Amino acid sequence: MYFVRRIGFFLLTLWGAVTLNFFIPRISGGDPAAIMAQKIAGQGEQVSQAQIDAIRAMIGAPDTSLWEQYRAYLVNTLHGDFGVSMSYFPYTVSHMIGEALWWTVVLVGVTLVLSFVIGTLLGTWVAWRRGSTFDSVMTVGASFLGTLPFFWVALLIIWVLAYTLGWFPATGGYSGFVEPALTPEFLADAAYYFVLPALAIMVTGPIGWMLGMRNNMVQSLGEDYARFGRAKGLSNRVLALHYGARVAILPNITGLAMALGALMGGTVLVEQIFQYPGMGRLLFDAVGNHDYALSQTIFLFIATGVLVANLVADMLYGILDPRARRKEAA
Structure with a gap:
């Protein structure tokens, strides 16, 4: 049932x-066809309604009711047709x-997994030595x-490693x-350009995972079952890994799943600063140009x-923690 x-x-x-x-892009205001016509005509030039209508016809902008557009949108989405x-x-x-996604998958995926592993291991080590210097x-x-x-942080990295030392682009x-x-x-060429944006993410990336793991583990080591294990004479290593870390890592797994789900959107700030050709930069351009088709497809992704990742996290919770299934049944 769970x-x-x-x-x-x-x-x-x-x-x-x-x-x-x-619905959200369509109630936000603005006419993409008018914006596109103005770009073609040039800044400060007058654009006629006929030119706007021609642009609308060229890009296939719908002139039907909102309900009919919604039905067509659902059908096209199911068929993977997201428009022009x-x-x-x-x-x-x-x-x-398709062009931007793999750049983001590599950049955000690699740095996210590394941040999670480094942060979780550091958090476990710090919690094991809680109260120490x-x-x-x-x-x-x-x-x-x-x-x-x-x-x-990103601009400092660029200034030091790109402009001052000249090590990276x-x-x-x-x-x-x-x-x-x-x-x-x-x-090899792409990896060379990958270093600086990845480093900018990695400076602060593991912090949240480390602090979360440390706090969760300290709390779990103070539970009754941990005290019982200590009373039985179990070593600190066994208590830390099997009684503390095993329970404390569950919220981190949920956080990782949610973060992996949001990977599709890229990191807008990083990709803008480094002009990295990923999903975040594509989303920024789409929103700025009122590109409904592109922006709403990225938001949909x-x-x-996030929803798929949340479902996977729920399934893992049900498998790893029997208490979740028992609570649902109750």
Whole structure:
């Protein structure tokens, strides 16, 4: 029953997300066809209604009722047809997302997994030595780093490693001298441009995982079952790993699943600062240009990813923690 309810809640929430994703851009105001016509004509030039209508016809903007558009949107979404991007006309939305998605998957996926592993291991170690000087230094230092503005950290990294030392390029995803393809030359070139944005994320990335793991583990080690294990004469190592970390890591697993689900949206700030060709930069351009088709498709990918990740986390909770199933049954 626990798993059936979770799947039903997932399907209902997914429908709600798809519906909101359709209506929100259309009630936010602005005419994408008029914006596109103004760009073509040039700043300060007058644009006639006939030109706007021609742009609307060219991009296939619907002139039917909102309800009919909604029905067509649901059908097209089920068939994977997301329309044409107004910002990157005549390319389709699927083409633009297909180009940007892998850049974000590599950048955000790699840094997220590394942040989770490093932060969780550090949090476990700090909690094991709770109350020590090491605990105080790590906790205070992590809290201080977490207060630094992210854009300031990114700009400092660019200034030191790109402009002052000249070790890495300041912006971009690849040099342009190598044709994008799965070749050793291109992968090496892309990895060279990958270092700075990844480093900017990794400076603060593990902090939340570390502090969360440390606090959860300290709390779990104070529970009755941990005291009972200590009274039985179990070593601190066994208590820390089997009684503390095993329980404390559950919230971190949920957080990781949610973060992986939101991976589709990329990191707008990082990709803007480093001009990295990922989903975050694509989303920024789409919203700024009132590109309904592109922006709502990216939002749909983000919402679906988060919901799927949340469903997976719920399933893992039901498997790893029997108390969740018993509570649901009660």
